[in-house]
Amino acid sequence: MRRIRITVAYDGTDFHGWQIQPDLPTIQGALQNAVSEIEGRPVQVDGSGRTDAGVHALAQVAAFSIANPIPTPNLKKALNRLLPPAIRVLSAEEAAPDFHPRRHARSKTYEYRIFRGEVCSPFERQYVLHHPYPLDTDRIIEAAAVFAGEHDFTAFAASDVSDAEGRSKVRTIFSTVARVEEDRLIYRVRGNGFLKHMVRNLVGTLLECGKGNLTPDDIRRLLVPGCGVKAGPTAPARGLFLVEVEY
């Protein structure tokens, strides 16, 4: 058996997220179908983490084990032939037998794209949040920096992530930068891990800052569990891209 590590780009628009679900198109499901077809038996594909329905990836990392003797350099082409065009394998290489894309990940980088112009191009409509309303971008840039460091992100976890799971909600954010690029506001965040919906909740909270409903000080309070401040709403999936996973 060889352990194969692949880097995968996908347009998440038409998928019900990464995680396999019966009778629904998912990224993991499509990859498992393709790998299983090559291997001639069901094969599990592990990812670096789940992405929500509608979230995109420029470079998700996944891995699987196969016995098929197909040369590793040919695997990329073979998989792309079997996958829908919305999912593309960018590279395939042999990895250590115990390589696990989630457990071994040291950091992940996400980017969220907001288009602020009046009319959103039809060709970008599924890849940005269109927000043609006033925003105090200086305040967003200031607020984004507040997330840096090790914090308890309970206030930014999806409400269905129960505390009973007992899993720590402490994460370390290595970099967190909002920037303005012409008609766009782009937020990029790199951390050692992210809770369910966390990036979209960070963005929703930054937008509340930009609208004047929250201050950077409110954000500091949000990073202390039980503070009583409410985070912003979950920003739509379509503006979010998983851009890099580091090992």
Added chain:
Amino acid sequence: MRRIRITVAYDGTDFHGWQIQPDLPTIQGALQNAVSEIEGRPVQVDGSGRTDAGVHALAQVAAFSIANPIPTPNLKKALNRLLPPAIRVLSAEEAAPDFHPRRHARSKTYEYRIFRGEVCSPFERQYVLHHPYPLDTDRIIEAAAVFAGEHDFTAFAASDVSDAEGRSKVRTIFSTVARVEEDRLIYRVRGNGFLKHMVRNLVGTLLECGKGNLTPDDIRRLLVPGCGVKAGPTAPARGLFLVEVEY
């Protein structure tokens, strides 16, 4: 009644072309629905020409007549609120009462995009023809120039455009340029009018040149009706954009 001229961008992927058809999503149908909703009665929307199913537009021009007193500057926003996000009105302005976007058009410009890299980005898959095979691009660039001038384009018309219609198939091509941009081959053509499928047939023929199956001299022969040379196949719709209509 005011005559309103609009410029419209659309992602043609999910539409059955420009022309209205019963029970099928079309660009003209969507625009007529939106304008009729504002006007409170059925309104016809005229376009500069039909685009095929799957063909995109960066700046299609259309026109309609309304009695509704809504200020012209507000029409763009009102229409965009009613239209699906895949269709966007970029501008709306008052035009001469007899303005007709097709009859008064002096030229149209189309662009066709071919991606030649090994793996086509999931985010571009609906906007390019993916052709990761060898092509003699110098020969394509040479052949593209042959279309310039006034010619009978019968060989490049859709086969269902019958001669019995008696309409002239002579068109004048003002500019016709293929160029290489990194991994892309881009063909741009500007003319006084185009027959059904004509641009896609020009592209299919240029691809045959690039593959070595046709020569620039064959193209010269194709411009003489009854020459016996067969044009290339119709290139897929998704690589084609209507980029400008001039008046």
